Amino acid sequence: MINYMLAKLEAQMRQSIALQKEGNLPVALGGYELIFEALHFYEVLGYSLQIKNIQRLALAAQPTQEMTLYCHGLILLYRRHYASAAEAVKAALLLTPENPLLHLLMARIHTALGAYSDAHATYELLQELDPTSSGTSDGFFMLAAEQEMPGDDYYIWLQRFHDWLKPASYIEIGLGHGRSLALAGHETRAVGIDPYQGMWERLNYVCPHGPATLFPLTSDDFFASHDLREVIGRETFDLAFIDGLHLFEQALKDFINLERYARKDSVILIHDCLPIAPIVAKRARCTGFWTGDVWRIIPCLKTFRPDLQIVTIPTKPSGLGMVTNLDAASTVLADNYDEIVRYYLSLNCPESFAKQRVVCSVSTVDPEDFAAIFLVGTKG
Numbered sequence: 001m002i003n004y005m006l007a008k009l010e011a012q013m014r015q016s017i018a019l020q021k022e023g024n025l026p027v028a029l030g031g032y033e034l035i036f037e038a039l040h041f042y043e044v045l046g047y048s049l050q051i052k053n054i055q056r057l058a059l060a061a062q063p064t065q066e067m068t069l070y071c072h073g074l075i076l077l078y079r080r081h082y083a084s085a086a087e088a089v090k091a092a093l094l095l096t097p098e099n100p101l102l103h104l105l106m107a108r109i110h111t112a113l114g115a116y117s118d119a120h121a122t123y124e125l126l127q128e129l130d131p132t133s134s135g136t137s138d139g140f141f142m143l144a145a146e147q148e149m150p151g152d153d154y155y156i157w158l159q160r161f162h163d164w165l166k167p168a169s170y171i172e173i174g175l176g177h178g179r180s181l182a183l184a185g186h187e188t189r190a191v192g193i194d195p196y197q198g199m200w201e202r203l204n205y206v207c208p209h210g211p212a213t214l215f216p217l218t219s220d221d222f223f224a225s226h227d228l229r230e231v232i233g234r235e236t237f238d239l240a241f242i243d244g245l246h247l248f249e250q251a252l253k254d255f256i257n258l259e260r261y262a263r264k265d266s267v268i269l270i271h272d273c274l275p276i277a278p279i280v281a282k283r284a285r286c287t288g289f290w291t292g293d294v295w296r297i298i299p300c301l302k303t304f305r306p307d308l309q310i311v312t313i314p315t316k317p318s319g320l321g322m323v324t325n326l327d328a329a330s331t332v333l334a335d336n337y338d339e340i341v342r343y344y345l346s347l348n349c350p351e352s353f354a355k356q357r358v359v360c361s362v363s364t365v366d367p368e369d370f371a372a373i374f375l376v377g378t379k380g
């Protein structure tokens with residue numbers, strides 16, 4: 001299956017190169033980003049030779065030296081070789097000092113390096129060079145998220161939960177390109193649900209221990225048409241991740257549907273519970289970097305389900321809610337669903353991030369103490 005994915009990524013690379021040659025640079029660059037990111041995942045798994053060959057295709061196809069350096073910088077950024085990435089982009093900037101593309105990449109590298117004032121200055125310069133660039137406003141949000149939530153990103157936290165819980169069953173709602181789904185360990189039976197991405201042709205990642213079972217359905221349709229116990233071959237699941245439609249009422253429905261199949265010590269993770277600014281949490285998307293209003297689920301569960309153990313991990317870029325001490329027999333949320341939704345939709349997202357942290361019950365516990373404090377009886 002990994003060879004299938006690598007062949008698919010190579011084909012995608014050829015497509016992006018063709019698009020670049022036709023003059024469709026923005027779409028081509030979007031493709032390069034996704035492909036380089038995925039290639040790094042397989043590189044870590046030991047597929048370096050195939051990866052290098054695919055990377056070389058893009059490098060060899062670049063029409064100018066600065067674009068070759070740009071691609072080098074991008075590859076190095078995804079490999080987390082930030083200092084070398086900065087060197088590549090600096091060299092490219094010597095050739096075309098006013099190239100917005102290069103400044104945007106440099107700002108991202110500064111952010112990754114923790115050089116926040118350099119990143120800020122570069123985004124400001126970029127605003128002058130290209131006032132229409134949506135990359136700049138998204139970059140400012142990413143920078144703010146990095147400053148407010150330094151440390152590990154949510155993929156690293158997801159990996160930790162897999163390591164701590166060693167779940168026999170893992171359910172993911174909302175797959176994107178499959179990166180989070182591919183984190184499941186060899187002991188895990190993974191299930192992925194997504195109406196648009198729930199098929200292998202659409203994903204870029206596959207778990208090295210064996211493919212997940214995919215359902216190309218909305219989460220509502222999945223739960224209406226399937227008994228999760230039959231899908232996983234057990235009465236209860238161990239770990240679930242809600243990352244589908246980013247609206248409060250949907251996240252709440254996903255939570256209710258999952259909890260019916262939970263044990264007390266099952267864990268439900270919810271992405272995007274800590275928006276960096278109210279504008280990224282709007283229900284109607286108006287920014288590239290978008291969380292929707294999923295955050296409402298945290299104060300909602302805190303109030304209506306005081307029996308639950310709830311905490312939000314301040315992990316970039318948008319926080320990860322964790323809920324355990326679950327109760328499959330509870331009907332409080334389902335019985336009051338319409339009223340709850342009406343009330344919580346009337347809440348405003350706090351203007352200050354400090355207040356958002358309080359509203360979302362942010363944990364201050366270090367990763368090394370987290371499992372002992374919040375996950376009683378883990379297998380790890």
Ligand SMILES: C[S@@+](CC[C@H](N)C(=O)[O-])C[C@H]1O[C@@H](n2cnc3c(N)ncnc32)[C@H](O)[C@@H]1O
Pocket residue numbers: 173174175176177178179180181193194195196197217218219220243244245246
């Ligand atoms: C942000 S992406 C998920 C990213 C992925 N979990 C990761 O971390 O790599 C959100 C996904 O939710 C999917 N989605 C949207 N509406 C959905 C629904 N009603 N049920 C399930 N998935 C949905 C979208 O197709 C998209 O792939």
